[in-house]
Structures are given as C-alpha cells and as structure tokens.
Amino acid sequence: MFCLIGGLRPESGAVEVFGKDPCWRDPEVKGRIGFASEQPAFYNHLTVQQNLVFAGRLLSQRAQETKTRVRELSESFGFEDYVGRKPWMLSHGYRQRVAIAEALVGDPDLLILDEPTTGLDPSSMIRIRDELLKMNKDRGMTILVSSHNLHLLERTADYYIFLARGTVVASGTLGELSEKFGREGSVVVETEGLSPEVEARLNGEFGAVVRCKDGIVTVTSGPGMLTKVLGFLVSNGVIVKNAETQKDALEGIYVNAVGESNAENDTAVTGASETKRQV
C-alpha cells in the first residue's frame, strides 16, 4: 500500500501506478491518486477546512475551487457542521470521514484506502460505504481498499486480492474466486407448509447437510442439488415460494484460499493476512 503512494521502495520487483513509478514520478502519478490511512493524521493547528484547503494547495488548485470542493465533500460525508473545528476535537468516525474527504479533494482517478472502517461507529461506516459506492458508480472512480472487514468488502467490491505473508494467494471477482476456492455452496428454499414430518424425511433423505428454520430450508449444495431438493419438497406437497443457489460467502472463500495456500507452502496463516479489493 505504501509502495503505491511512494512512501516505501519495493525491496524487489517494481511498482507501477498508471504505468509509472510513484516513487520517482511523484506529482504526475500522485495527482491522480487519493490516499487515506487507517489512522487519520491532520495538522492540529489548522481547522478541518484549512487542512482540506492545504491539501488543495498541494494539488495546485485555486483557493475558490478547493473551497467549493470542500463544501461538496463536507456535505456528502456529513461533517459540514465541523469544518471550522480543529481535527483533534472530532470523534474518530468524523476524523475518518474528513480523511477520506481530504483524499478526494483532487477528484482522483484512484482512491486508496487503508482500513477505512477500523473503529468506526455503524453510522459512519454506512455513510462511508455508501459514498464510496456512489463515487464508484457516478464518477467511475477506482477504489482500492485494504481491509480485514470482509463483510464491508463483500457488500462493496467487485475484485479481490488475497494476501498472506506478503504474497498474493488469490485474486479475481467473487464469482471467479468462488469457482476456484468455494466449497459446495448452499441451496436455499423458502417454503410454506413445511410440516415436521416432511422436515424429518428431508433430513433422512439429505442427511446432516439440511437446516430448516422458519420455513427456510438450507441444504449444502452438490451436483444437481437444487433440482433434487425442489423435486422432493414438491412431491411432499410443500409450497415453494422462492429457491436459489448461494455461493460461499467471501469469508469462506478467504479461509479456503488462504488455507490452501498455507497447506501448499507449509506456512501458518497469520494476522498479517490482508484482503484487498477493487470496487
């Protein structure tokens, strides 16, 4: 992550962003990048607004242009009432919102976020997630998020890179990863009139792979499982309201991918494992 913004030089290999080395072609490349780190850092002698205007100056923006942009961003991220305050007066959630807004002052083509939701309250997390999705959709901005929050990633990203012990162990879309690392998915059937007798027979037919709760039947998937389950339920007089095959969730895929890599490399999975994804 820090190689991408020119903070660290790679010990081996090369890092290129937009086809150029961010260490040596600083302004050219970084003018197109926005970056916010896990722990937001600000100049505490400046107000929130002054911090953002300073960021605009480094982007060679005119003062008026920056102020307009700051107004837009403060409204989008919901800190318009705090622009006159010093950053240290804000909660962590608001500081994180300001940090992401600061990364967006230059309207970058690539936004890099390092653990953007660590320690955030739910409302800040939802606000940030929704704004990121909006920017990706409306402006076509590529957003690279490094996070351990798989739930957030699953709901926002469309491309994933799994890292373990500094090595890429898997990458691809959720579908591609699911194909490669997904175990058997699940067949989920919403039913009406599922009697305890049918439920018991269902368990007998499909074994321990069946879970039934509130009329929802979940069966661990196998070849042609959806057809078999539906046929069984219908033949037993159960009304089927909805049926679908679910692939493994990201968490399962991650565990499988890193676990397989771990087995191949005979190494342990550590907390350094990192998930990156590109929205």
Added chain:
Amino acid sequence: MFSLFRADRVLAITRKELYEGLRNFRFPLVLGVVAILSILSGLGGAQYVTFLQNQNAFGPIGAASPAIDYGALFGLTESRGLSLADLAILYSPVISILLSADLMSKERDSRTMVKLISKPITRSEILIGKSLALVSVLVAVGVVSPLISFASLQASLGGTVQGEDLSRLGVFTLVYILYLLVWGMIGLFYSNLFKKPITSYLVSILTFLVFSLLWANITSVVANSAATSVAQLESEQYMFRMLSITYIFSEVALFVLNPHYLGVNGGQYTFDWFKTTTFVGSLSSVWIDIVILAGSFVVLWVLNYKMFGRMNITPQG
C-alpha cells in the same frame, strides 16, 4: 530522478510552516528573546566602551576615530556574558536548533508525513519548502539581532557611525546568517535521522554543547596527548579547534568586527590595540573560514536532501 520543483507547492509548505510557527508562538517567542538579548548586548557593550574610554584604553585610536570604535566594540570578547559576540556565537545556535530540529521529525511522529508524501508533491519540494521557512526566520534573526544591538548601542553612546564600521557590520551579519543556517541544517539533519522530535532536539543540543562549550577542553586534551613542544601544542590546539564551526565563526566575527585583530600566527591571534588593519585586510585573514561555513551549509543541505529523498515512510511515519 526528482522532478523540478514547482513554486506554488513549495510555497504551500513554507506558508504552512510559518503559520504553524506563528500560531504556536514559537517564532514570536524566538524573535522576542533575540530582540531582548540584542538590546541588552548593545547596552552592555556601551557600558564597557564607556569603561574603556574612561581608562583611556583606546588611546590613539580614539584620536583617529573621533566618535566610537564600533568595530572594536563588537569584537570585545573580554565582556563575556552578554556581548553581541556571545549572543551570536553561543546563544544563536540554540535558536537555530529550536527552529529546525523537529522540522521533519514532528511530521513523522504525528504521521502527517504519510499524508504529505501521498500528495502530488516531490520530496525535494517538501524539503525546499521547509528549508525556506527555516531560512526566512533565521535570516530575520540574523538581520534583526545585530541591527537592534547596534541601534541600542548607538542610542546609548551617540556619535556618528563610520562607513567602515557599517561594512564590517554588514559582512558580520551575512556570516552570522550563514552560521545560523549551518546550525539549522545540523538540526534538520537530526530531524531527518530521528523520528521522535525529543530525540532530535536532545541530540542537536548535545552536538552544540560538544562543539561549542566543551570543544576547547576536548581539543586541549587531544592536543596535549600529541604535542611535543609548546609551539606545537598551540598550533595543534588551534588546528583541532577549527574543526568546529563555532570556532570558525568565532574567528570570522573577531576579525571582521575588530580591526585590532591582525592575523593568526602559530595558532595564536595577533592582537594590538594600537594598530588597525583595513576591512579588506580583515577579510583576507578569514575568507577561507567564510568559504568553509558556506561549504558546510551546502554539504549539509545536500546531505539532508539525499537522506529525505531515500527515507522510507511507513504507516507509523
């Protein structure tokens, strides 16, 4: 290689640094302390000149310079404690260190450096911007301090100013600024070397103590262990002493400000109250010192440039 710098980005950094220095009262405090010390040094100098005049110490020089021998006054090292020489040689490096030793380390310690380098600004622009802020404050200190001292002296003693005195004072001011800048670059060096501002401050102050206050003792010990005769001892002591920029500047200040210092012979300064040398003569005795000071500044700046250019910035700064 680094791109060429852009003035607007450099000035954004400079402006931020100056604003920060004004906001936390560091710059006003430093300039205020310098102004007070300068006034006191001027008044203290005036008192000493009056004493010497009463003792008729200036002798025939008083006849040649009907008003006051300003050049002699500023070179009066006998008035140890609060002369302009003391202010320049001993107190000012502390001011330089206070202003420079956290320039980089504070950004790394607070992790704002991570933010800074992620912006479209080169490392050279960051360094130049910060150096510019430092230089502008140190130049202000270097100009204001002798001016105030001189003005308070003038107000206290009256009389007319000799043209050569102004030349001497002008050159002294330039070299004084150079001396401040060299110490500023030393502070900046430690600021690049250490991540914690407190460490860079302490090491900078320690360097100052060694090369300014303890240096004479250290060089004496070293020279004593090597010399075989008194003449050799004096010569070696002088040679070792001149490895410190404090002593280099001290020599320049003595020769530029005081026309009664006539030269260096065998590690000893030739001084005679009853003889004077011209301004050009004084300069010719110390031009090499001035070159060394200027060279030190350039070398230290390039060293800082290289260090900061190759520095790895981690998530912790």
